[in-house]
Amino acid sequence: xxRTLITKSIREGSALFAACSLGLIAFTFFRVWIVGRFDSxxxxxxxxxxxxxxxxxxxxxxxxxxxxxxxVTMTLDEPxxxxxxxLWGIVRGSDVVSGELGRGTLEIVLAQPIRRSNVYYAHVFVxxxxxxxxxxxxxxxxxxxxxxxxxxxxxxxxxxxxxxxxAIPLTFREPIESWVAMRDYLNxxxxxxxxxxxxxxxxxxxALTSFLSACDRYRWRTLGVAVGFYFVMAMLKFGGLATDSLxxxxxxxxxxxxxxxxxxxxxxxxxxxxxxxWRWNEKLSLYExxxxxxNILLLLISTALIIAxxxxxxxxxxxxxx
Amino acid sequence: xxxxxxxxxxxxxxxxxVPCTLNVPRGEVFxxxxxxxAGKSTLIRLLMGFLQPTAGSAHVNNFDIVRQTVNVKxxxxxxxxxxxxxxxxxxxxxxxxxxxxxxxxxxxxxLQIAKRLDLNLRPWVAFMSTGMRQKLAIAATFSVRAPLLxxxxxxxxxxxxxxxxxxxxxxxxxADGQSxxxxxxxxxxxxxxxxxxxxxxxxxxxxxxxxxxxxxxHKIHATIQGSLPPIDDNLTPIVTIEFQSDGLVRLNVAGxxxxxxxxLAAANLTxxxxxxxxxSAVYERFHHVAGTLPS
Numbered sequence: 195x196x197r198t199l200i201t202k203s204i205r206e207g208s209a210l211f212a213a214c215s216l217g218l219i220a221f222t223f224f225r226v227w228i229v230g231r232f233d234s235x236x237x238x239x240x241x242x243x244x245x246x247x248x249x250x251x252x253x254x255x256x257x258x259x260x261x262x263x264x265x266v267t268m269t270l271d272e273p274x275x276x277x278x279x280x281l282w283g284i285v286r287g288s289d290v291v292s293g294e295l296g297r298g299t300l301e302i303v304l305a306q307p308i309r310r311s312n313v314y315y316a317h318v319f320v321x322x323x324x325x326x327x328x329x330x331x332x333x334x335x336x337x338x339x340x341x342x343x344x345x346x347x348x349x350x351x352x353x354x355x356x357x358x359x360x361a362i363p364l365t366f367r368e369p370i371e372s373w374v375a376m377r378d379y380l381n382x383x384x385x386x387x388x389x390x391x392x393x394x395x396x397x398x399x400x401a402l403t404s405f406l407s408a409c410d411r412y413r414w415r416t417l418g419v420a421v422g423f424y425f426v427m428a429m430l431k432f433g434g435l436a437t438d439s440l441x442x443x444x445x446x447x448x449x450x451x452x453x454x455x456x457x458x459x460x461x462x463x464x465x466x467x468x469x470x471x472w473r474w475n476e477k478l479s480l481y482e483x484x485x486x487x488x489n490i491l492l493l494l495i496s497t498a499l500i501i502a503x504x505x506x507x508x509x510x511x512x513x514x515x516x
Numbered sequence: 517x518x519x520x521x522x523x524x525x526x527x528x529x530x531x532x533x534v535p536c537t538l539n540v541p542r543g544e545v546f547x548x549x550x551x552x553x554a555g556k557s558t559l560i561r562l563l564m565g566f567l568q569p570t571a572g573s574a575h576v577n578n579f580d581i582v583r584q585t586v587n588v589k590x591x592x593x594x595x596x597x598x599x600x601x602x603x604x605x606x607x608x609x610x611x612x613x614x615x616x617x618x619x620x621x622x623x624x625x626x627l628q629i630a631k632r633l634d635l636n637l638r639p640w641v642a643f644m645s646t647g648m649r650q651k652l653a654i655a656a657t658f659s660v661r662a663p664l665l666x667x668x669x670x671x672x673x674x675x676x677x678x679x680x681x682x683x684x685x686x687x688x689x690x691a692d693g694q695s696x697x698x699x700x701x702x703x704x705x706x707x708x709x710x711x712x713x714x715x716x717x718x719x720x721x722x723x724x725x726x727x728x729x730x731x732x733x734h735k736i737h738a739t740i741q742g743s744l745p746p747i748d749d750n751l752t753p754i755v756t757i758e759f760q761s762d763g764l765v766r767l768n769v770a771g772x773x774x775x776x777x778x779x780l781a782a783a784n785l786t787x788x789x790x791x792x793x794x795x796s797a798v799y800e801r802f803h804h805v806a807g808t809l810p811s
Binding site: 196197297301302304305310515 | 564565567589592596598599601602618653
């Protein structure tokens with residue numbers, strides 16, 4: 195890969211990277227901090243009154259989801275965070291060919307003694323590296339937020355039974371509010387499976403839009419197709435989870451490969467299926483890829499898209515800049 | 517330096533370049549002429565590997581333009597028509613980029629040319645005028661001592677002073693042994709710097725001629741009383757005579773003028789004037805000018 199092209203690509207993406215970094219850091223910190231504002235015990239009462247059907251929209255059970263670990267993990271599934279990660283992938287990926295073509299700078303770059311594949315790989319490499327840094331920033335911010343956040347907990351006063359370890363809570367009395375550090379319950383290491391899954395998804399978006407960009411000459415069209423794909427995939431997942439008869443749709447959406455809560459849950463439980471390619475999902479009654487398999491498949495699709503993009507770019511005509 | 521053999525390009529049913537066979541020897545400045553849409557840029561873009569040929573083959577510096585694209589580009593320094601440069605870079609950064617991306621890049625030489633063009637390198641490209649951007653691209657292109665320079669409309673948007681400098685740079689490149697493919701609409705410029713010209717019409721290379729032979733072609737207009745003296749055998753191939761009404765005579769001379777004038781000295785001519793034919797007259801033979809039909 196050409197160092198000058200990599201430097202140029204970093205320079206071109208730096209403003210967007212700075213914006214996405216700031217957005218992700220601020221959002222992640224705020225999201226984790228918010229978790230500490232609400233006592234988990236209150237959610238338990240809420241679960242009891244929710245209809246059972248709500249459970250189908252999550253890959254894990256509600257009781258785990260409302261725990262501190264579950265609620266912090268849900269940060270990785272927030273639309274705001276996903277859109278920011280996808281924004282980086284889609285905007286930088288679309289710039290690889292059709293973006294440079296639109297600005298008219300591709301011609302002058304390709305007039306230099308470098309292979310077209312080098313131009314493509316340099317751009318994709320920087321976009322993937324940017325995606326990696328962004329996901330690590332999310333993780334780092336989660337770690338910092340966990341370290342700093344205090345949780346407000348309310349407990350009932352209790353009477354300890356002499357000579358035993360048992361204590362009887364006095365629920366008729368006013369609860370006592372106390373502050374504990376979130377780090378006493380959570381450790382940032384617990385979230386690594388979700389972070390890996392997030393990176394694999396962002397790599398997919400970079401690869402997909404780079405491929406679309408290699409086929410197209412207009413960036414606005416590349417962006418339109420990529421954003422359209424994002425929403426169709428999201429709808430397929432929603433449809434697949436909502437109705438039993440449409441469950442097969444889950445096999446056609448890329449978002450079914452992105453399940454950070456499930457990945458963190460399985461890892462935390464020490465479940466053997468965490469490392470397997472396939473697993474039986476009892477909740478949805480279907481065979482699906484295991485966490486490891488989902489990540490591998492996302493990376494394989496991304497690699498295939500990058501290779502296909504390079505092949506198309508190498509053999510296509512480069513129209514004159516307008 | 518450039519050799520094309522039946523090179524052609526078709527976009528669907530539209531033929532952008534009819535099979536074209538062209539040879540540009542090492543050290544020659546070749547002027548490529550033709551109106552918009554004649555196929556000049558298509559030919560250049562094929563040579564640069566931006567377009568895949570529909571048929572035929574081409575070699576630049578003995579490298580195949582399809583299979584050895586990197587070698588071809590190592591042999592070429594290319595100035596596109598209305599060059600688009602990186603808008604968020606300063607002029608200096610752009611020159612540094614081009615100097616670094618090529619092994620034969622030469623930043624001090626690029627800076628020297630920029631200075632010669634009186635170009636301020638501090639502003640971002642986005643804030644440069646069209647002429648400044650053109651100068652920047654010229655500095656980047658001429659800084660490379662590649663065996664071949666391909667210049668597509670190099671003097672577009674430039675003032676007469678800078679046009680003169682560009683012509684000087686082309687002459688210096690030729691003196692250094694570089695070949696130049698010079699595409700332009702400005703006939704006087706091409707005539708000034710080119711050794712040979714090629715004229716394209718509707719995607720077809722319709723004419724090739726050396727500029728020296730064009731320069732040797734003259735028209736002589738005069739009024740004659742009596743008849744012309746017998747013409748020497750050695751002048752017959754280069755002189756054509758047209759008698760017009762009222763004793764007017766026009767001679768087309770495609771060669772050395774001196775022996776013809778010596779021959780005409782014996783004739784009783786008045787109001788004689790000699791005018792060079794020039795490239796524009798050759799060009800007009802193939803393209804519409806001011807509503808006239810091509811001959």
